[in-house]
Amino acid sequence: MRAFVTVGSTRFDALIQEVIKEDILLSLSRSGYDEVSIQCGNSSFEFSSSVADGSVHDIERAEVSVSCWKFKPNLEEEYEEADLVISHAGSGTILDVLRKGKRLIVVPNETLLDNHQHELAIALEEKNHLKSSTIADLAQTINEINTAQLTPFPPHDGKLFAGVLDITMGFI
Numbered sequence: 001m002r003a004f005v006t007v008g009s010t011r012f013d014a015l016i017q018e019v020i021k022e023d024i025l026l027s028l029s030r031s032g033y034d035e036v037s038i039q040c041g042n043s044s045f046e047f048s049s050s051v052a053d054g055s056v057h058d059i060e061r062a063e064v065s066v067s068c069w070k071f072k073p074n075l076e077e078e079y080e081e082a083d084l085v086i087s088h089a090g091s092g093t094i095l096d097v098l099r100k101g102k103r104l105i106v107v108p109n110e111t112l113l114d115n116h117q118h119e120l121a122i123a124l125e126e127k128n129h130l131k132s133s134t135i136a137d138l139a140q141t142i143n144e145i146n147t148a149q150l151t152p153f154p155p156h157d158g159k160l161f162a163g164v165l166d167i168t169m170g171f172i
Contacts, residue, residue, distance in 0.1 A: 004082035006075060008090045010101040012109045016043040017093045018135050019086065025064045027142040037078060038068040084145060089117035089132070094124065098153035104130040105141050129153050 005019050014128045017022055019038060037041060072078070075096070078087065089106040097104045106124075107115035119130035128151040133141035166172045 001083040002035045002037065002081055003033045003084045003086060004037050004039070005079045005163045006078070006093060007041045007043060007088045007109075008039075008093050009041060009071075010088055010090070010109060010112075011042045012044045012088050012107075012111075014111075014135050015086075015088065015107050015109070016040045018065065020068075023139050024142065025066070027121070027139040029063050031142055031146050033084065034064060036064055036066045037082075037150055038066065039072070039075065039078065040068050040070060042070070053073055053120055063076060079134055084142075086138075089121040094120065098124075098129055098157060101152060103148075103150065105133050105138070105145055105155075106130055107133050107135060107138065 005015070007015060016038065019036070025036065036059065040075060066103065075093075078095055079100050079102060080116070084103045085093075086105045087093045089108040094104065094106060106117075107120045108121050110118070121130070124130050125132040128149075130150065131141050131145050138164055163172075
């Protein structure tokens with residue numbers, strides 16, 4: 001099975017540093033994951049200098065194959081191939097992953113100015129669409145996610161927004 005870790009266009013050193021630690025990789029391995037792909041963005045971590053030029057850096061730890069890279073123009077293929085996504089709590093990433101029906105652990109970036117990532121993560125966790133975690137609790141959350149009975153995210157319905165827009169603009 002494959003896990004995909006992403007920080008989007010942000011820098012989230014703490015998350016990237018945590019997911020390459022032996023205990024996190026062991027949690028992933030024990031949960032059946034044998035491959036981890038990490039989109040690290042501009043984060044600073046143990047191997048960041050080897051991905052600085054945009055190349056993929058492969059490491060082998062805890063019986064898990066790990067590849068790390070900075071950016072790609074599109075993450076759709078990564079989402080499709082993943083059995084689990086571990087992500088910062090960015091709204092775009094959350095919606096993309098949940099609409100694909102993937103298991104998702106979000107880790108809000110507490111270094112950001114406001115609390116919007118935390119608030120979004122908690123709201124969606126309360127609706128049972130995903131699991132929210134802190135850096136410190138990530139190994140435990142990984143252990144729990146595969147047995148969790150998550151509620152599928154509702155499909156996109158563009159008519160809802162169009163209806164609100166029509167009412168707001170006075171067309172209806």
